[in-house]
Amino acid sequence: MTRRSAFAAFKAAISVIDFPTKQADPECGLPQSPRVGGEVDACGISKHCRRPTCGDRIASNLSLIRLFRKLLARVGPKARFWGTLLGDCPMFVWAKHLYKRRRFLERDQIISQLRKSGPRSEVVPAVVNFYHRYRDRYDPHPMGGFRIDRISDISRHLSALEDLLQTFARKRADSLSMLEFITSAAPSERTPLVLLAFWLLEANETQTAHDLARKALTIDSRCMNAHWIVREALRQNPDIANVDKADVEVFARDFTDRFCPAPFSELITNPTGDVHTCCPLLLPVTIGNVYQHDWQAAWNSPSSAEVRRSIHDGDFKYCSRLQCHFMRSNTLPLKSEVVDPAMRDIIDNRRTIIDTPPSVANLGHDATCNLSCPQCRTELIVAKGPLVQQLKKANEEFVKPMLKNLPHVIITNSGDPFASRHYRDFMKEISQTNTPGLREITLLTNGVLLTPKEWANFSNLHHLKIHIVVSIDAARAETYLSIRRRGDFKRLSDNLTFISGLRLDNSVATFQMRFAVQAENFEQMPAFANWARELDVDTVVFTQLANCGSYSPDEFATRSVCDASHPRHSALLTVFRDPALAWARIDFDNLEALYREAQHTH
Helix, strand or coil, rough: CHHEEEEEEEHHHHHHCCCCCCCCCCCCCCCCCCCCCECCCCCCCCCCCCHHHHHHHHHHHHHHHHHHHHHHHCCCCHHHHHHHHHHHHHHHHHHHHHHHHHHHHHHHHHHHHHHHHCHHHHHHHHHHHHHHHHHHHHCCCHHHHHHCCCCCCHHHHHHHHHHHHHHHCCCHHHHHHHHHHHHHHHHCCCCHHHHHHHHHHHCCCCHHHHHHHHHHHCCCCCCCHHHHHHHHHHHHCCCCCCCCCHHHHHCCCCCCCCCHHHHHEEEEECCCEEEEEECEEEECCCCECCCCCCCCHHHHCHHHHHHHHHHHHHCCCCCCCCCCCCCCCCCEEHHHHCCHHHHHHHCHHHHHHHCCCCCCCCCCCCCCCCCCCCCCCCCCCCCCCCHHHHHHHHHHHHHHHHHHCCCCCECCCCCCCCHHHHHHEEECCCCCCCCCCCCEEEEEEECCCCHHHHHCHHHHHHEEEEEEECCCCCCHHHHHHHHHHCHHHHHHHHHHHHHHHHCCCCCCCEEEEEEEECCHHHHHHHHHHHHHHHHHCCEEEEEECCCCCCHHHHHHHCCCCCCCCCCCHHHHHHHHHHHHCCCEEEEEEHHHHHHHHHHCCC
């Protein structure tokens, strides 16, 4: 059955029911529900309506409503198309009111249960379900003054939960007490934590507000709502306990005269297909999607323009000061010192729309990998089925057109380029004929599959300036096998030696080794640095572990040794003072400020 015929059949089926849509209920002013036995009941959707028959009338028509909803889902959210098919169908008018007001009925039912003397813990799942289900019916919460949606954005969730709690009790003290209960009963939910932190911040309880926001960041390190609360708490009270001096300093800095070129020159894709202008951990804003837009539409989308506006104005509103290594080390260039002609023009003319393509594309829309490392996934991921066709479409409609004039491509920020059939096919198509503008390629890999044989298989890349970056996270086999599940430490070691040889004979331009610092491996940092020194790498990068959703809050808190409240944090500072870590080729990335603090506190 086609969509049009399905709607026609549905319209014919409901035409026999009398829907007095023009007759409004005297109490709430909404259209009345269907006649049953000649009696007309009120719609029962208004929050002021308390008639018991209303809920029964809605329940009696649920099967019809479900069918209606499924049909609408088939054509997507296009009201004009619905109107063309249904016209002024009374059921269509009534159902619109039903779904518009249903949240109030459900909200009032939850509040009624919360006011009862029975155990409230049984109602908490309904509360959580409410703000997840109806978030799109609310405007974003004004917290932080964000103008665009972000990754892991809960601004609408916060508005929904706040509306429920404020309706539950007019006094803030009563609402606050209930919010504290919900937070304790649903510890893995960010929304209650962040809203409670916000309310406490308004009450000048900065220490508790800060601690709750930090806890929310252990659930998702990209949460800018929680990040804003941490920023405001430290701004109001720099003497908050269990906070690194580096955190206080980075939030106190004024970046008005600073500039970041990333949003004006980089384009990044991730496994959901979302597109970004910087690493989404550092700047968690989506500007488009490889499955829905072409690269030009994403590159100059309204979200892109707003991010660039924030750089020009110097508020850096969408950037994470807890994660960005340039902000934490205070190494962003001064606007007055930028000499690159393209960037100079962007700064002088405050451009937010960029006519030229990005100078580098960092591809990560295929998460296929031969390993299942816990910091980025909970299981082995291999693209198959419909996703394979989607990736092919993205390659043809998004990546290839962009690559024609792109000088530098990075593969891949999620997964491994040699484990992914999609990226292997993509790399095979690179040539001086097909991609004449391409000059550089960076291969981000776990190193297990980059054997001499594979290097020979991709000889078509050898004319490019090649950078190889290997993520390892351990210096001992037993730790490696725990952190890098399904890895082969012996094979990795052999491949690293091979890559080192490529670097020595200038077959590759640079060779970098990376290490995400956590409780399980931080004591091996000096050994890792010595290993890299033996291989004569160009750079060793130590970075802070982040949670992008693969860890539970408790597990991440256990692993996050870089957090000042971690019981082994002082031991980490001791390791930072090891002479092996003073090697000039080490880059501490977003740990730079913490490393300097360790040297000064010795």
